[in-house]
Amino acid sequence: MPYCVHCGVELDGTATFCPLCRTEVIDPGRPPDTQSPKPFPDERGEVPPIPKGAVAAVITAMLACVAVGCGLLNLFLKPGRTWSLYVIGATIMLWLWIVLPILFKRIPLLVRSLINVAAVALYVYLMSVELNGRAWYLGLAVPIILWGGAVWLLLSLMLRVYHRSVISSAAILIGSLGVFLLGVEFFIDRWLTGGWDPSWSLVVLTICVCTVIPLVIIRRIPAFREEVRRRFHT
Amino acid sequence: MAGKQPEEKEKRQKEWYRLDNAAVVYSAIQKERYSAVYRFSAVMDQPVDPAALQRAVDKTMPRFPGFRVRIKQGVFWYYSEFNDAPGPFVQKDISNCCQPVRFDQDDGWLVRFFYYERRISLEVFHAISDGAGAMTLLRTLLAVYLRELGYQIPNTCGVLDVDKPPRPEELEDAYARYATVKARRFTTLKKAYPNAGTAEPFYTLNVTMGFCSVRQLKEKAREHGASITEYLTAVLLKVLVDQQRRERPKKELPVALAIPINLRPWFPTESLRNFILTVRPCIDPGLGEYTFEEIVSQVHHYLRLNINRQQMQAELAGNVKFARNKLVQITPVVLKNPGVAFGYWMAGVRPFSGTYTNPGPFEVPEEMRPHIRRMEVILGQATMPRVHCASISYGDVMEITFAGTQKESDTERDFFRFLVRDGIHVKVESNRTQ
Numbered sequence: 001m002p003y004c005v006h007c008g009v010e011l012d013g014t015a016t017f018c019p020l021c022r023t024e025v026i027d028p029g030r031p032p033d034t035q036s037p038k039p040f041p042d043e044r045g046e047v048p049p050i051p052k053g054a055v056a057a058v059i060t061a062m063l064a065c066v067a068v069g070c071g072l073l074n075l076f077l078k079p080g081r082t083w084s085l086y087v088i089g090a091t092i093m094l095w096l097w098i099v100l101p102i103l104f105k106r107i108p109l110l111v112r113s114l115i116n117v118a119a120v121a122l123y124v125y126l127m128s129v130e131l132n133g134r135a136w137y138l139g140l141a142v143p144i145i146l147w148g149g150a151v152w153l154l155l156s157l158m159l160r161v162y163h164r165s166v167i168s169s170a171a172i173l174i175g176s177l178g179v180f181l182l183g184v185e186f187f188i189d190r191w192l193t194g195g196w197d198p199s200w201s202l203v204v205l206t207i208c209v210c211t212v213i214p215l216v217i218i219r220r221i222p223a224f225r226e227e228v229r230r231r232f233h234t
Numbered sequence: 235m236a237g238k239q240p241e242e243k244e245k246r247q248k249e250w251y252r253l254d255n256a257a258v259v260y261s262a263i264q265k266e267r268y269s270a271v272y273r274f275s276a277v278m279d280q281p282v283d284p285a286a287l288q289r290a291v292d293k294t295m296p297r298f299p300g301f302r303v304r305i306k307q308g309v310f311w312y313y314s315e316f317n318d319a320p321g322p323f324v325q326k327d328i329s330n331c332c333q334p335v336r337f338d339q340d341d342g343w344l345v346r347f348f349y350y351e352r353r354i355s356l357e358v359f360h361a362i363s364d365g366a367g368a369m370t371l372l373r374t375l376l377a378v379y380l381r382e383l384g385y386q387i388p389n390t391c392g393v394l395d396v397d398k399p400p401r402p403e404e405l406e407d408a409y410a411r412y413a414t415v416k417a418r419r420f421t422t423l424k425k426a427y428p429n430a431g432t433a434e435p436f437y438t439l440n441v442t443m444g445f446c447s448v449r450q451l452k453e454k455a456r457e458h459g460a461s462i463t464e465y466l467t468a469v470l471l472k473v474l475v476d477q478q479r480r481e482r483p484k485k486e487l488p489v490a491l492a493i494p495i496n497l498r499p500w501f502p503t504e505s506l507r508n509f510i511l512t513v514r515p516c517i518d519p520g521l522g523e524y525t526f527e528e529i530v531s532q533v534h535h536y537l538r539l540n541i542n543r544q545q546m547q548a549e550l551a552g553n554v555k556f557a558r559n560k561l562v563q564i565t566p567v568v569l570k571n572p573g574v575a576f577g578y579w580m581a582g583v584r585p586f587s588g589t590y591t592n593p594g595p596f597e598v599p600e601e602m603r604p605h606i607r608r609m610e611v612i613l614g615q616a617t618m619p620r621v622h623c624a625s626i627s628y629g630d631v632m633e634i635t636f637a638g639t640q641k642e643s644d645t646e647r648d649f650f651r652f653l654v655r656d657g658i659h660v661k662v663e664s665n666r667t668q
Contacts, residue, residue: 001661007647007650007654007662008654008655009444009651009660009662010660010661011659011661011662011663012661012662014662015663018662019643019662019664019666020647020651021643021649022668035349038269038664039663039664039665040327040350040441041326041329041350042329042667043326043329044328044329045330045333046332047436047437049258111569130482141426187377234521
């Protein structure tokens with residue numbers, strides 16, 4: 001019978017290593033027994049996946065009920081205005097955000113971003129329909145939503161690469177906010193005056209950049225990072 | 235008689251039971267990453283005959299209606315009802331045993347039977363019975379199985395007569411019966427060293443068993459002035475205290491174990507359902523260093539002092555009183571579940587570093603003894619990747635199992651090395667593949 005040279009415990013004749021310390025069993029005079037049955041079976045029990053459809057169906061039914069209910073109510077309550085579109089738009093947006101990830105676990109980032117942008121765009125579109133705002137929708141809302149989607153995608157990609165440190169994550173997040181707001185002002189100016197006269201967004205961007213610079217320095221210079229870690233340790 | 239049978243069957247189908255306190259908790263916290271399933275196995279002297287085992291299961295199960303149930307969700311509470319599905323069927327054993335139950339799958343069965351080479355295993359979901367009840371079922375099943383093989387086995391030593399009808403006392407909720415005293419208030423327990431490791435991939439359970447001699451253990455325990463359970467508890471506590479120290483934490487947390495106590499010796503009942511409480515021996519390294527002798531002494535005195543009828547009755551009365559609270563009763567079960575799960579985490583997970591259970595020696599009639607080589611017990615996966623420890627003795631073989639979903643084997647390694655250093659011969663078997 002083999003013994004583990006480190007643990008001093010007796011091992012089963014079929015053991016090729018010690019399960020306690022993973023030291024290999026090497027006995028030139030008596031190699032491990034490969035004929036006798038092992039103490040435990042090798043086959044793993046397969047587990048059927050949990051049916052996720054039920055949860056998705058329940059949420060879908062709830063959202064659908066809300067949408068249909070408000071749609072019907074709209075026929076009697078202030079029928080002149082299509083206020084129910086706000087609710088219906090919100091339910092569609094929620095469905096795309098909540099139910100889709102339940103049904104499909106691994107949606108690629110790009111596809112998920114496109115779906116999210118489309119969901120927001122659809123919601124705002126339904127609002128614009130109610131407010132007869134086709135002009136501002138196309139001229140202002142769509143560019144801002146697309147710009148937001150692009151910044152979001154970029155942010156997600158960067159966080160994927162640099163997610164290990166809280167400092168880099170915070171720096172990326174703050175930086176993205178500044179860039180996004182710069183774009184927002186650009187589109188507003190273009191819509192209102194046709195030109196671009198950056199003012200408030202520059203202030204915000206400057207604040208963001210000034211906040212990011214120390215974070216980047218702390219992240220880059222090991223001595224600083226160590227100092228911060230020492231002072232702020234929990 | 236023939237005309238009476240369908241009527242009886244129909245009546246049986248309608249039978250349902252309220253869950254006892256322990257069952258309420260185990261049903262509410264059951265999930266994919268936690269398994270309140272435990273396993274008892276008997277290693278026979280001959281390879282198992284699956285057909286005979288299936289016949290034995292078919293003959294034994296009607297005698298144990300408490301195990302022939304499925305758990306269903308009511309509006310306010312879960313409840314169990316008679317399971318009329320075909321089965322349970324014996325299955326080939328698997329390496330990742332004690333898988334969590336899913337109430338809506340596998341025909342709702344909460345007991346499972348497995349065979350592998352010479353081993354017969356019974357897995358039970360903790361909501362329907364505790365170790366003492368499951369051991370009665372396994373003992374009776376083994377007796378019927380051996381009769382199927384042609385041996386004469388009497389109905390003594392706790393083997394139930396499968397030809398007799400089940401008795402209502404066996405289905406009693408013993409907690410409710412003995413909750414007659416003033417309840418004890420709940421106290422919040424301190425957080426203990428969690429002993430958590432790196433989680434293995436989904437549905438993996440690493441099982442490591444150590445076998446040693448009961449006689450040797452008893453002698454060694456006596457040298458330290460303790461019983462076997464006290465000695466093994468102390469070894470486990472010592473190993474965990476040392477392990478925490480090696481990790482060099484900023485603040486050393488207390489190391490505490492959950493030790494289930496079978497209440498039947500204090501409160502007579504024939505119930506095969508749950509009737510246990512846990513005690514919490516604890517070593518606080520924050521107070522200073524403890525030698526092994528001191529830990530043994532702490533455990534020895536703690537268990538003797540705290541396991542008494544009055545204290546246990548007050549505690550179980552507290553649990554029952556909580557379940558009888560009107561506000562708790564009218565809360566829908568879907569809202570109650572997160573509350574119960576949080577309560578379990580606060581009172582049953584956070585203040586403990588692990589579980590150690592010793593259901594004691596497995597007694598069988600004299601005629602069965604030559605056919606059984608040894609007994610084994612395994613606890614299912616904990617709520618976090620850490621090991622649960624369980625032991626059972628049969629004849630002169632004490633079997634000690636460490637089972638958990640963590641990759642590391644530090645706790646079991648240090649535990650068995652300690653026993654070896656203390657002069658006890660240990661043989662180790664495991665289902666680990668790397």
